[in-house]
Amino acid sequence: MxxxxxxxxxxxxxxxxxxxxxxxxxxxxxxxxxxxxxxxxxxxxxxxxxxxxxxxxxxxxxxxxxxLFKAVVRHNIAGRFDEWKLEMQAFEGSSSELLHYCFFVWWERIGSTKASGITKLILSEAGNFPEVASFYRKEVIDAGQELIRQILRRGMDSGEFRKVDLDYAIYIVLAPMIFLMTWRHSIGMCVPDELELTPEEYIRLQVDNMLHGLCACQKPSSPPPTF
Missing domain, CATH: 1.10.10.60 (Homeodomain-like)
Incomplete structure (x- = not known):
């Protein structure tokens, strides 16, 4: 930006x-x-x-x-959606592989960085600051949901994913992301080492679970791609 x-x-x-x-x-x-x-x-x-x-x-x-807050969000999150759209459009693999890819790219570029703490801030304070909430909804939530919608529609149009209600299916994809960001900036900061969550393994399991519910035909499971 x-x-x-x-x-x-x-x-x-x-x-x-x-x-x-x-x-x-x-x-x-x-x-x-x-x-x-x-x-x-x-x-x-x-x-x-x-x-x-x-x-x-x-x-x-x-x-x-x-x-200042708007500039921070645009610089670290909202300003990157055009870049992600281009990557998604150029992706040549299956929609299942694209879903895996997008999760791991999101984790690498946003989820594992300090910028993911903005999500916890919004969840905690949006009710007290309507202007902040409205801005974040328009520039981050709406844009993110549309990107997820396009991924799911891609799979449905190709016959790889079964037909689902996209207005609600997008939240299936968003939920693990929101959990990881809030965990990382809240209780995850103080859990013992032996209870520490491994984000990459959590993502793999969540995407595998999604695909079993999205795929039109159940096939023998195969190891998910590694990015």
């Missing part, structure tokens, strides 16, 4: 180069604090301090905490 830039100034070359680096540093600092403290408890002064700039500098790029 494009990061906003302030009006040009007459600063020296060194000073200007430093200012150009600041939006990315502010987004990184904001992501850290939003995930650590939540939306309500994060103050813009803290974000600026962690990025090593003044609050005034932060407001040159992001006029409010809400706009």
């Amino acid at each position: 494009s990061i906003p830039t302030p009006p040009p100034s007459a600063e020296s070359g060194k000073r200007s180069r430093r200012k150009e680096a600041r939006p990315g540093e502010l987004l990184d600092a904001a992501l850290d604090l939003f995930v650590e403290k939540g939306f309500a408890a994060t103050r813009v002064e803290e974000v600026a301090a962690r990025a090593g700039v003044s609050k005034g500098t932060l407001f040159l790029y992001f006029p409010s905490k809400l706009e």
Whole structure:
């Protein structure tokens, strides 16, 4: 995504180069604090301090905490949907393989990263911040659901998946993702090592379970592809 830039100034070359680096540093600092403290408890002064700039500098790029949050979500999650759509369209394997692939790509790029903590924030605070909830629904939830819908429709159109109600089937795919993100940023942070969940194995089992319910014809099970 494009990061906003302030009006040009007459600063020296060194000073200007430093200012150009600041939006990315502010987004990184904001992501850290939003995930650590939540939306309500994060103050813009803290974000600026962690990025090593003044609050005034932060407001040159992001006029409010809400706009800063939107930029964080777009930079880390929403801005990547076009890239994922292109990958999905270019995928040449079966729809079952595509479903496996998308789960593991999602885990690698979002689920296993700090950005997955945004989902826990939304689940915890959306009711208190309607503007945040509305933005996240439009730019992340709606876009993600449409991508899943296209994967399932691909399998149904080819005859690989049986016909199902897509409006509800998308939640079968979303549920394991939401569980992993909330687990990682809540109880999963404090469970003993012997009880630690292995995300990759959980994903393999969940996708295998989905496909047994989606496939039009039951065939002898084979090991799922490894990505």
